[in-house]
Amino acid sequence: MHMNIKELVPEKVESEINSPDHPTRRFVGFALLLAWHYNLWFLHDSFVGAQLLDDCVTQSWLIALVSAAVSFIVIAFALGRKHRLCNIPWMLWIATAAAVISTLALTLFAFSFPTDLIAYALAAVVGITNAILWVMWGELYSRTKTSFSVSYIGTTVGLVTLVCSLICFVLPTGISSVFIALMPLAAGLLFARGATIAKDMPYPTLLPKSTANRALKPMIVVCGTTFVASVACYFLVAIIPWENLPYGEYAFTFGSIGGATLLCIIGVICGLTNDRLNIYRTFPWLIIIAIISFALFLMGERFFVPSFFVVLAAVSIFEVLLIMYFGVLGVKGYVPIGFAFGFSGAFIRLGIAVGNAIALYYEANPAFAKVATDPTSLIFVCVLAAVIIPLVRQEYNITQLMAPPATESSQEHRIKELAAEFSLSARETEIVMLIARGFTTDNVAKKLVISPYTVNTHIRHVYEKVGIHKRSELIDYINRTGSDDDKKA
Numbered sequence: 207m208h209m210n211i212k213e214l215v216p217e218k219v220e221s222e223i224n225s226p227d228h229p230t231r232r233f234v235g236f237a238l239l240l241a242w243h244y245n246l247w248f249l250h251d252s253f254v255g256a257q258l259l260d261d262c263v264t265q266s267w268l269i270a271l272v273s274a275a276v277s278f279i280v281i282a283f284a285l286g287r288k289h290r291l292c293n294i295p296w297m298l299w300i301a302t303a304a305a306v307i308s309t310l311a312l313t314l315f316a317f318s319f320p321t322d323l324i325a326y327a328l329a330a331v332v333g334i335t336n337a338i339l340w341v342m343w344g345e346l347y348s349r350t351k352t353s354f355s356v357s358y359i360g361t362t363v364g365l366v367t368l369v370c371s372l373i374c375f376v377l378p379t380g381i382s383s384v385f386i387a388l389m390p391l392a393a394g395l396l397f398a399r400g401a402t403i404a405k406d407m408p409y410p411t412l413l414p415k416s417t418a419n420r421a422l423k424p425m426i427v428v429c430g431t432t433f434v435a436s437v438a439c440y441f442l443v444a445i446i447p448w449e450n451l452p453y454g455e456y457a458f459t460f461g462s463i464g465g466a467t468l469l470c471i472i473g474v475i476c477g478l479t480n481d482r483l484n485i486y487r488t489f490p491w492l493i494i495i496a497i498i499s500f501a502l503f504l505m506g507e508r509f510f511v512p513s514f515f516v517v518l519a520a521v522s523i524f525e526v527l528l529i530m531y532f533g534v535l536g537v538k539g540y541v542p543i544g545f546a547f548g549f550s551g552a553f554i555r556l557g558i559a560v561g562n563a564i565a566l567y568y569e570a571n572p573a574f575a576k577v578a579t580d581p582t583s584l585i586f587v588c589v590l591a592a593v594i595i596p597l598v599r600q601e602y603n604i605t606q607l608m609a610p611p612a613t614e615s616s617q618e619h620r621i622k623e624l625a626a627e628f629s630l631s632a633r634e635t636e637i638v639m640l641i642a643r644g645f646t647t648d649n650v651a652k653k654l655v656i657s658p659y660t661v662n663t664h665i666r667h668v669y670e671k672v673g674i675h676k677r678s679e680l681i682d683y684i685n686r687t688g689s690d691d692d693k694k695a
Contacts, residue, residue: 233352233359235396236343237366240525242389243336245370246309248462250455251379252386256317258455259448264566265322266312266329271559273333275552281341282548287412291338291544292345292401301342302394305335306387313383337551339393344547346400347533349407354533356526357477363526364469371463410539411674411683414627417620421540424603425532429553431489431593432528436557437564438586439496439517439524442503444565445579450510461515465522472523488527490594495520500587504580525554539683617642620684628671637664641677642684 246252247267256263281291291297308331316325347354370389374382412418443461451457499517502509529550536546568575568582621642625635633654640650647665651658665677674680 233362235393237363238389238393241367241370244462245374245386248458262322266325270329270333271555273330274337275556277334277337278548278552282545285544287542291342301335301338305390309387341547348543349404354530360469361473364466367466413539418540424600427596427600433553433557437561439521440558440561441565444562461518465519468519
């Protein structure tokens with residue numbers, strides 16, 4: 207008798223998770239966090255008393271990026287394998303309130319004071335709260351086993367960012383600042399709704415270390431590639447004189463809108479073609495696009511406009527793909543969800559900050575920039591070309607990590623890994639194998655000629671050792687555990 211896993215999931219919960227209008231399913235709340243970030247730092251009229259490209263605003267932007275990146279890493283290591291931000295009752299509303307208040311103060315008042323230190327402190331709070339809310343959304347997605355496909359996340363993030371950007375663009379200064387400050391509040395309210403639905407859902411159980419270690423090298427390659435690409439792209443974005451761009455400072459606003467539009471288009475295409483857009487196929491092409499942008503930049507001022515807009519849009523796609531990649535790894539249990547979403551935000555934020563800082567140094571030293579800008583651009587082209595090689599070499603491993611659960615033929619090997627990792631006894635291992643094949647408690651008892659009570663005792667011990675709570679979780683856990691046998695098959 208084979209058990210249908212879907213029968214183990216309550217119909218009401220399944221319908222709520224699969225509903226296309228569910229906020230966690232459609233990424234609306236998470237998209238609002240990204241829209242908050244882009245509108246705050248890319249909208250021309252975000253700040254009262256300061257222009258977008260004033261030194262104080264640029265330095266505040268860098269502080270927000272670095273504080274977010276550091277917060278992501280600190281949160282990841284502080285949470286470790288067992289702790290969750292969502293388990294701290296007051297965290298959501300404290301972080302949301304701090305995000306709203308710091309955004310309002312930064313946009314409306316901070317640059318009116320004689321010192322910029324107040325603005326810098328508020329920017330740091332913005333970065334920290336962004337990291338906290340980002341990771342909390344990741345934890346919620348992991349509990350609801352959200353599908354990180356481009357058709358979901360690309361379309362939703364692109365559409366929400368586009369709509370919010372257009373609204374902010376037409377609102378007068380001051381009103382647009384209030385609208386931006388309300389974005390994290392809206393995200394917090396959506397999170398509270400999603401958390402209520404998911405309150406009884408378990409977090410993914412981490413895979414055995416012998417299995418999870420297979421994701422380590424591909425993760426390093428993807429993180430390193432994203433960091434290098436972010437440094438290069440934002441060096442180019444910041445080094446191009448904004449005076450040479452159409453509409454001056456508004457070019458950053460239009461660039462953000464263009465990136466959001468491109469995400470919508472990609473998401474819609476993937477949804478219509480049922481294409482999940484393999485990560486390994488997309489990253490190399492984005493790097494090639496960045497290389498082409500540098501080539502255009504080196505060809506002279508007449509090519510500054512396409513170079514600027516193309517590379518700015520590319521970074522937006524990099525960010526979404528990195529979220530997808532780590533989101534899948536977190537849901538599958540390869541890495542703790544805090545690490546998954548912490549790293550997805552940290553590497554790209556840190557790369558953007560470094561690239562911007564290098565460009566600012568060049569701008570502050572015109573004589574040095576005159577002789578060093580073109581050679582530096584060529585160096586970035588060479589480095590970008592070089593990082594394609596390890597990315598392509600990891601193509602197979604990345605595909606395996608992103609693949610659906612392995613087939614029944616490799617269950618025995620997976621369960622042996624599970625037994626070794628959690629020190630299951632021979633009898634416990636034997637029972638787990640039978641459960642994975644669809645045996646009920648009574649079937650197992652008859653097969654092994656033992657009492658159902660004894661079977662339940664062994665199953666309870668397995669749950670305690672592995673850290674799960676019910677049969678459906680155990681079956682799901684086994685099916686998520688890929689192995690080398692799958693690669694050899």
